[in-house]
Amino acid sequence: EVQLVESGGGLVQPGRSLKLSCAASGFTFSNYYMAWVRQAPKKGLEWVATISTSGSRTYYPDSVKGRFTISRDNAKSSLYLQMNSLKSEDTATYYCARHPGSFDYWGQGVMVTVSS
Amino acid sequence: DIQMTQSPASLSASPEEIVTITCQASQDIGNWLAWYQQKPGKSPQLLIYSATSLADGIPSRFSGSRSGTQYSLKISRLQVEDTGIYYCLQRYSNPWTFGGGTKLELK
Numbered sequence: 040e041v042q043l044v045e046s047g048g049g050l051v052q053p054g055r056s057l058k059l060s061c062a063a064s065g066f067t068f069s070n071y072y073m074a075w076v077r078q079a080p081k082k083g084l085e086w087v088a089t090i091s092t093s094g095s096r097t098y099y100p101d102s103v104k105g106r107f108t109i110s111r112d113n114a115k116s117s118l119y120l121q122m123n124s125l126k127s128e129d130t131a132t133y134y135c136a137r138h139p140g141s142f143d144y145w146g147q148g149v150m151v152t153v154s155s
Numbered sequence: 156d157i158q159m160t161q162s163p164a165s166l167s168a169s170p171e172e173i174v175t176i177t178c179q180a181s182q183d184i185g186n187w188l189a190w191y192q193q194k195p196g197k198s199p200q201l202l203i204y205s206a207t208s209l210a211d212g213i214p215s216r217f218s219g220s221r222s223g224t225q226y227s228l229k230i231s232r233l234q235v236e237d238t239g240i241y242y243c244l245q246r247y248s249n250p251w252t253f254g255g256g257t258k259l260e261l262k
Binding site: 083089100134140143148 | 187198199200246
């Protein structure tokens with residue numbers, strides 16, 4: 040059974056940093072692109088970042104480019120999202136997702152609140 | 156960026172009815188479209204990929220179709236558990252973009 044478990048969320052002040060983690064199990068992690076997708080409170084879904092199987096290629100939308108960094112450790116079957124220079128508009132639930140094309144499996148999500 | 160315009164924003168239907176949700180792409184995306192269901196308080200679940208293919212474990216009451224740049228999700232024989240928000244996703248090009256969502260309520 041595919042499982043994705045996020046951690047690392049919480050309350051952070053504007054301008055500060057936070058790092059999210061996602062522990063994957065139930066599939067060969069190193070064979071899949073992975074992604075982060077977020078959802079602001081009562082809002083829709085927004086893709087945030089994607090990383091290739093080896094980690095050599097990363098993709099971001101303009102809204103987070105230069106502030107967020109996605110990375111992975113295939114030996115640990117883990118995905119990460121380093122978020123710097125956080126803004127209030129980054130407040131959202133962040134989902135880790137397997138990304139072989141569509142986002143086919145999602146974690147339960149972790150809440151990030153950016154507020155002073 | 157490719158815009159995905161989803162309609163309606165909300166709808167209410169009775170059990171056993173048939174409903175259709177549509178997404179209009181701002182440009183040609185081929186069959187690179189997926190549909191998701193998000194139940195209250197839960198993470199999204201993949202329903203349909205490649206515009207018409209049913210994801211594993213999804214009931215055959217759900218089906219997807221395409222006409223040009225318009226994509227449709229049809230839910231036949233609505234069940235109470237179909238309550239939730241439905242989203243489309245285009246995966247034709249970066250940035251991958253979702254539709255705004257359709258909130259489905261059962262009467």
